[in-house]
Amino acid sequence: MKNIMRGATLLMLCFVLILSACGKGGNGSGSEPGGSANPGNQQDGKVEEITVAFPLVSTSQQDLQLVEDEINKISEEKIKVRVKFLPINAGEWAQRMNLIFSGGETLDLTFVSGLMYSNMVAKGQLIELDELLDAHGEGIKQAFDEKYLNATKINGKIYSVPTVRDLAGSYGLTMRKDMVDKYNIDIDAIQTLDDVENLFKTIKANEPHVVPLVPGGVGQSFRENHVFVDPLGDFMGVLPDYDNDLKIVNMYEMPEYKAFIDRIRKWYLEGYILPDAATNKTTTFELIKSGKAFSYMALQKPGFAAQESKASGTQMVTKELLAPVATTSNVTNALWGIPVNSKHQEKAMQFLNLMYSDADIVNLFDWGIEGKHYVKEKGEADHIISYPAGQDATTIGYNMLGWMFGNQFLSYVMKTDDPDIWKKTAEFNSTSRPSKALGFVFDASAVKTEVAAVSNVVTQYKLPLETGSVDPDKLLPEFIAKLKSAGMDKIIAEKQKQLDEWAKNNSVQ
Amino acid sequence: MTKEYRGWRWSAHIILGLFALACILPFVLLFTSSVTDSKVIVTEGYTFFPSSLSFAAYDYLWQNSKMIFNAYGITILTTVVGTTASLLMTSMLAYPLSRKDMPGGMVLAFIVFFTLLFNGGLVPTYMVYTQLFDIKNTLLAQIVPWLLMNGFNVLLMRAFFMNSVPKPVLESASIDGAGEFTIYYKIVLQLSLPIMATIGLFQALAYWNDWNNGLVFVTDAGLFNLQNVLNRIMSDIEFLSSNASMGSGSIIAQLPSETFRMAIAVIGILPILIAYPFFQKFFVKGLTIGAVKG
Amino acid sequence: MNTTTRRKRGARLRRFIPLYIMMLPGLAYLFINNYLPMFGLSIAFKDINYAKGIWASDWVGLKNFEYLFKTTDAYIITRNTLLYNAVFIVLGLLIAIAIAILLNEIRGKMARGFYQSVILLPYLISIILVSYLVYAMLSVDAGFINKTILPMLGLDPISWYLEPKYWPYILTIVHIWKGAGYSCIIFLAAILSIDREYYEAAELDGASKWMQIRKITFPMITPIITMLTLLGIGRIFYSDFGLFYQVPMNSGALYETTNVIDTYVFRGLMQLGDIGMSAAAGFYQSLVGFILVLVSNYIVRRFDKDNALF
Incomplete structure (x- = not known):
């Protein structure tokens, strides 16, 4: 035992030494000699290099460098900035970001996922952008309706800029066109969930091997794709009817919630729903493509039917069930921000400004290089493009998510899509109803303990209840009781406090 | 041979045979699933006798063959x-620790054991290896962090050394004037081939199956090992399928998602199965030599 | 201490210098790979703010630990973690030893090679794929058991992923199936290291096989069994995350019997992504394991000094 004590003391000693040694390293991390600066190219001294991080979905990265070079030609000339891409595989995004920030690595401009936004601000990972926007962000400000740019404010400051895309969301049903046609269904007549139920009845009766309704995505419940409240970020305390005089309630206790899961349960028992919806791992598109499924619920936007048809290789039609509303969650879904480690904050903002105002930059990001990755369609409007002859999305070597890079409204449109898509999207944004709490961002740091406990309770009950797999009469009361004991009320009280504060500061009545 | 012995042998064959079957069948299912038409999997579930075959998943992998072969190279090299x-x-640390007469042995064993329980976590380890030792994006990153040696193997080997190297042998060698290094190399290692083969196998599998180091320390795709490349392709597919509403339309259409996972497993495991008999020979041989000499 | 003993001690130490040198690479590696990053343990007691950096972030005492205890699930996750680990340690060892002994009885080189390689197969399949294979068995409408086995026995299909009561068995079977090959190889090596002469002598004396196993094999591999058990106890608050998260397909209805500390922590922090709180969980798990090992090691020492870890 004495030996062990000695060993332990020795360990403690090492420990203290290391702590002090690393302490220095940690503090000095600002001067980290990261190998990102890459001289060798002609550099006239004024051009500064910024590192730009974004998630990458396609495995075909081979042409990314070419696109980066093209973008640099423009940005070096216009704003004396050279960009260095830091593409991060989408599945690794959260972990890689964590390492970059903890390790104090160089990063000047980054995509920000909405789910992480308020956390990142609370942990001091992003800088305030207001002054930089005033100085260098003219193009960004012009690209937005003010209500949308303001929706990203936390404590009155902007920490990230949303990308220009669909900034509101409506929820609806996406159905296979062949069956809709076959049974002469008038989709415009479908208004309520009762109508949907009748539709499913028809499908079930005539197509016994087809499941009428499948989840909108792996691991998603039906309620998540039929949202009737403002989630205020995380659904822990929500705003009914997007207003409710800013009085926050627990969604799981709302009568509407009970009614919805009761209906889903009924559908489940009638056989309208995929039996293993709660544990299903097959993608929605595969389910549609294989002919097993008829429809799914999803968050919609203009051009959605075309997009989904492409993805599932099957003609789809959509019907809106819940009118479009703009909530903070919609707006902050995809953002761009400047990390606290950045040493070129102004340059980063200048480049970000180009991403919102320079059509060439946007299209390089979204589509690649003209002539190589796409060609302009002759005899069509200027913004209509197609793949070069003999090429398609699979062979092209450059695929990006358009909504991710700055101003999507400047992006060209594939000739297979609606040429007026951006006009329609802009209209969608401006006409959709703003939630009364649009612009409120919840900071959970004061109630972390409760959020962790409640998250567990929610994951336990959400999918079984909201896919109809279990009996709500038995489990819903249990669920609500468990939420209470996990501290849901405390989270709601904290959220209400922050919301009231926010309303006062922004003079929202 | 007595009747009793024959009985033992037969029951051994029966029990092991059943267990072996339980191990092989799932693998066969894995393989047939990987060549099943993904439509069939969606509608009929996984089956040993698919009604229609498809090599789409392998086709897609073949498109990435350059990347995959490069990754095989990295994996084999690091392994x-x-x-x-x-x-x-491991053996050079385990042998002295197995010597009960060495002063401080217990403290050192404790120091080794302590690492099995407490660790600083991902972020601090990342900081040590990138800021103190700049191994990010080098081949060392695929070899050194976490994998190179672990306390479990050290303690396991130490227990074997204590058990299977008779003290008198060491003492007589020492009296004959052999240095510690000679004893370690000529006697200890020769007497302990079974455990060397075992730990060697564990380590080889650990290297072969590792994806974490590449994920954390490597961003240069040229240094990705097999698991990194396969995981990356897989995670793309998973990300797209769980974010279906995010406008990734044209990209997802090109990915064979359902059977792909299986195909990936097959090309990850197949080389091990091919290499295993060769290794096995060494393994079994090592064991018998050890047994004879011991 | 007088000069003679000191000199004696010095001479004794000198004799061991080559041994100390031999250990240097290994110890250096442990220092770099394991001890240097241990400064990260402090994260468990901090509220990390990146603008301030890890070092200057505020100390928050035990606040990061609260979520582990302030929950009605605390009892369930602790109970599940402990019970599963206890079963895994005992059953895992017994089955691995049994297979190793049987394997040792096989004389044919081919047959032995065959068994030895196939029992390792499950270990090579990633846990995510295992979850798919299990799903192929248990799926409600397309699973092998519901579609083929139960009808054969005239039973109704079971919604496996909604019935918590089956999962302790399912998870144990999967764990044993996946891990038995691995630990069995350790014991095979141990058995093969036993001097053949013992068995030959026993056979001459007419000892039965069972007798040989009890009187020779078991005592000879006891040190290995003790060691593996002690190490297992050290990790008794940890669990194989993939087994408890992926294999039950994260089905909420099963949490009663599948939720363990690791899955609880994962689900709780998915949204928060707080490294302080996850570090706190690891610290707590390690500390409990550490105390338990110290106690059990002390007990082992009382019985047999040679079998203790340290």
């Missing part, structure tokens, strides 16, 4: 180098 280095380091 060979890493396992060798690891065996050396």
Whole structure:
């Protein structure tokens, strides 16, 4: 035992030494000699290099460098900035970001996922952008309706800029066109969930091997794709009817919630729903493509039917069930921000400004290089493009998510899509109803303990209840009781406090 | 041979045979699923006798063959180098620890054991290896962090050394004037081939199956090992399928998602199965030599 | 201490210098790979703010630990973690030893090679794929058991992923199936290291096989069994995350019997992504394991000094 004590003391000693040694390293991390600066190219001294991080979905990265070079030609000339891409595989995004920030690595401009936004601000990972926007962000400000740019404010400051895309969301049903046609269904007549139920009845009766309704995505419940409240970020305390005089309630206790899961349960028992919806791992598109499924619920936007048809290789039609509303969650879904480690904050903002105002930059990001990755369609409007002859999305070597890079409204449109898509999207944004709490961002740091406990309770009950797999009469009361004991009320009280504060500061009545 | 012995042998065959079946069948299912038409999997579930075959998943992998072969190269290289280095380091630490007469042995054993329980976590380890030792985006990153040696193997080997190297043998060698290094190399290692083969196998599998180091320390795709490349392709597919509403339309259409996972597993495991009989020979041989000499 | 003993001690130490040198690479590696990053343990007691950096972030005492205890699930996750680990340690060892002994009885080189390689197969399949294979068995409408086995026995299909009561068995079977090959190889090596002469002598004396196993094999591999058990106890608050998260397909209805500390922490922090709180969980798990090992090691020492870890 004495030996062990000695060993332990020795360990403690090492420990203290290391702590002090690393302490220095940690503090000095600002001067980290990261190998990102890459001289060798002609550099006239004024051009500064910024590192730009974004998630990458396609495995075909081979042409990314070419696109980066093209973008640099423009940005070096216009704003004396050279960009260095830091593409991060989408599945690794959260972990890689964590390492970059903890390790104090160089990063000047980054995509920000909405789910992480308020956390990142609370942990001091992003800088305030207001002054930089005033100085260098003219193009960004012009690209937005003010209500949308303001929706990203936390404590009155902007920490990230949303990308220009669909900034509101409506929820609806996406159905296979062949069956809709076959049974002469008038989709415009479908208004309520009762109508949907009748539709499913028809499908079930005539197509016994087809499941009428499948989840909108792996691991998603039906309620998540039929949202009737403002989630205020995380659904822990929500705003009914997007207003409710800013009085926050627990969604799981709302009568509407009970009614919805009761209906889903009924559908489940009638056989309208995929039996293993709660544990299903097959993608929605595969389910549609294989002919097993008829429809799914999803968050919609203009051009959605075309997009989904492409993805599932099957003609789809959509019907809106819940009118479009703009909530903070919609707006902050995809953002761009400047990390606290950045040493070129102004340059980063200048480049970000180009991403919102320079059509060439946007299209390089979204589509690649003209002539190589796409060609302009002759005899069509200027913004209509197609793949070069003999090429398609699979062979092209450059695929990006358009909504991710700055101003999507400047992006060209594939000739297979609606040429007026951006006009329609802009209209969608401006006409959709703003939630009364649009612009409120919840900071959970004061109630972390409760959020962790409640998250567990929610994951336990959400999918079984909201896919109809279990009996709500038995489990819903249990669920609500468990939420209470996990501290849901405390989270709601904290959220209400922050919301009231926010309303006062922004003079929202 | 007595009746009793024959009985033992037969029951051994029966029990092991059943267990072996339980191990093989799932693998066969894995393989047939990987060549099943993904439509069939969606509608009929996984089956040993698919009604229609498709090699789409392998086709897609073949499109990435250049990347995959490069990754095989990295994996083989790191496995060979890493396992060798690891065996050396592990045994050289385990042998002295097994010597009960060495002063401080217990404290050192405790220091080794302590690492099995407490660790600083991902972020601090990342900081040590990137800021103190700049191994990010080098081949060392695929070999050194976490994998090179672990306390479990050290303690396991130590227990074997204590058990299977008779003290008198060491003492007589020492009296004959053999140095500690000679004793370690000529006697201890020769007497302990079974455990060397075992730890060697564990280490080789650890290197072969590792994806974490590549994920954390490597961003240069040229240094990705097999698991990194396969995981990356897989995670793309998973990300797209769980974010279906995010406008990734044209990209997802090109990915064979359902059977793909299986195909990936097959090409990850197949080389091990091919290499295993060769290894096995060494393994079994090592064991018998050890047994005879011991 | 007088000069003679000191000199004696010095001479004794000198004799061991080559041994100390031999250990240097290994110890250096442990220092770099394991001890240097241990400064990260402090994260468990901090509220990390990146603008301030890890070092200057505020100390928050035990606040990061609260979520582990302030929950009605605390009892369930602790109970599940402990019970599963206890079963895994005992059953895992017994089955691995049994297979190793049987394997040792096989004389044919081919047959032995065959068994030895196939029992390792499950270990090579990633846990995510295992979850798919299990799903192929248990799926409600397309699973092998519901579609083929139960009808054969005239039973109704079971919604496996909604019935918590089956999962302790399912998870144990999967764990044993996946891990038995691995630990069995350790014991095979141990058995093969036993001097053949013992068995030959026993056979001459007419000892039965069972007798040989009890009187020779078991005592000879006891040190290995003790060691593996002690190490297992050290990790008794940890669990194989993939087994408890992926294999039950994260089905909420099963949490009663599948939720363990690791899955609880993962689900709780998915949204928060707080490294302080996850570090706190690891610290707590390690500390409990550490105390338990110290106690059990002390007990082992009382019985047999040679079998203790340290």
